[in-house]
Amino acid sequence: MTLDEVLQGPAPILALAPMQEVTDGAFWTLVHGYGGADLYWTEYFRVHDTSTPEKWILDAIRQNTTGRPVIAQLIGNDIQALVRTAKFLQQLPVAAIDLNLGCPAPIVYRKCAGGGLLREPQRIDAILGALREAVQIKFTVKTRLGFASVDEFDRLLPIFAKHSLDALTVHARTVAQQYRLPVHYDRIRQAVETMPCPVIANGHVYSAAQAEELLTRTGARGLMIGRGAIRSPWLFNQIRQQLRGEAVTLPTGRDVWNYIRALWDAQGFSDKPEKVRCERMKKFLGYLGEGVPGAFWHQIRCTQTAADFHRICREFLDHNQPMALLPVDLA
Numbered sequence: 001m002t003l004d005e006v007l008q009g010p011a012p013i014l015a016l017a018p019m020q021e022v023t024d025g026a027f028w029t030l031v032h033g034y035g036g037a038d039l040y041w042t043e044y045f046r047v048h049d050t051s052t053p054e055k056w057i058l059d060a061i062r063q064n065t066t067g068r069p070v071i072a073q074l075i076g077n078d079i080q081a082l083v084r085t086a087k088f089l090q091q092l093p094v095a096a097i098d099l100n101l102g103c104p105a106p107i108v109y110r111k112c113a114g115g116g117l118l119r120e121p122q123r124i125d126a127i128l129g130a131l132r133e134a135v136q137i138k139f140t141v142k143t144r145l146g147f148a149s150v151d152e153f154d155r156l157l158p159i160f161a162k163h164s165l166d167a168l169t170v171h172a173r174t175v176a177q178q179y180r181l182p183v184h185y186d187r188i189r190q191a192v193e194t195m196p197c198p199v200i201a202n203g204h205v206y207s208a209a210q211a212e213e214l215l216t217r218t219g220a221r222g223l224m225i226g227r228g229a230i231r232s233p234w235l236f237n238q239i240r241q242q243l244r245g246e247a248v249t250l251p252t253g254r255d256v257w258n259y260i261r262a263l264w265d266a267q268g269f270s271d272k273p274e275k276v277r278c279e280r281m282k283k284f285l286g287y288l289g290e291g292v293p294g295a296f297w298h299q300i301r302c303t304q305t306a307a308d309f310h311r312i313c314r315e316f317l318d319h320n321q322p323m324a325l326l327p328v329d330l331a
């Protein structure tokens with residue numbers, strides 16, 4: 001399936017968000033086994049004057065098993081380096097080049113990259129102009145609403161609209177907000193009404209009903225889902241069921257347990273000490289754990305051995321009860 005088919009198809013686009021140290025090739029394959037997304041974003045390539053593209057991200061692109069388009073994301077502010085990297089990447093099997101204008105990590109935004117660039121709209125204008133000219137394939141942007149205030153979006157949108165983007169993903173928070181609520185979905189509607197290209201809505205989507213409501217409320221062409229997909233790789237198919245008007249199938253405790261085992265196997269870390277393996281799994285279960293009733297996450301957080309980790313999973317998940325896996329604010 002091509003990106004054009006996805007963008008022009010009748011169904012809303014469902015995309016897996018880029019997530020550093022999570023959405024590698026193994027995770028794409030795993031998510032795709034549960035029905036998966038229509039589009040996959042790479043983790044960002046860090047771009048600066050002496051950068052070379054990260055090998056593990058290139059491997060994920062070259063070994064993509066999903067059969068779905070992959071979009072390569074860049075983060076940086078050095079125009080020459082961004083153009084050089086985009087020109088290199090577009091020779092690989094990527095469907096689009098994407099620019100990150102949202103990363104809220106201080107180490108990134110203090111260097112005026114990612115979300116930090118939102119403080120300098122003129123610089124964004126210059127970067128988008130150069131990249132649009134250099135990128136022969138599709139070119140997309142993933143942005144937050146502004147750095148400190150959602151009102152900055154009023155000034156940013158005309159710049160995005162000017163550069164013939166092929167899609168704009170809007171994570172409807174400011175950089176200063178980090179991951180705190182609320183998500184300003186009304187600003188996504190504003191983008192839909194202003195932009196000549198498809199707009200993809202992003203931020204805090206955890207259930208099929210909520211996804212349908214968000215699509216209706218914003219008029220967005222699609223949804224990008226991050227933490228909700230780590231928590232529940234079933235979410236993409238659940239949204240498809242909801243949009244077809246079918247009953248939504250919830251995973252059982254044993255389904256969730258199997259997913260955690262598949263995540264464990266996907267890490268390819270059998271040569272690593274048990275403690276390191278447990279720490280890596282806690283990164284994933286930090287998103288999932290809260291959706292499991294009882295002291296599951298509390299106990300998992302303390303584990304240091306594989307035996308303990310799997311024992312706790314068995315204790316809480318060896319059952320056939322359906323699990324909604326919702327965060328506290330939506331439960």
Ligand SMILES: Cc1cc2nc3c(=O)[nH]c(=O)nc-3n(C[C@H](O)[C@H](O)[C@H](O)COP(=O)(O)O)c2cc1C
Nearest residue numbers: 017018019020043044100171203204205225226227
């Ligand atoms: C662990 C983690 C890593 C992330 N890494 C990236 C990244 O590399 N590029 C990017 O554009 N956004 C990144 N994000 C932001 C997500 O793509 C997404 O915009 C954000 O999580 C909001 O969506 P959600 O509420 O569905 O998770 C990351 C988020 C998380 C939680």
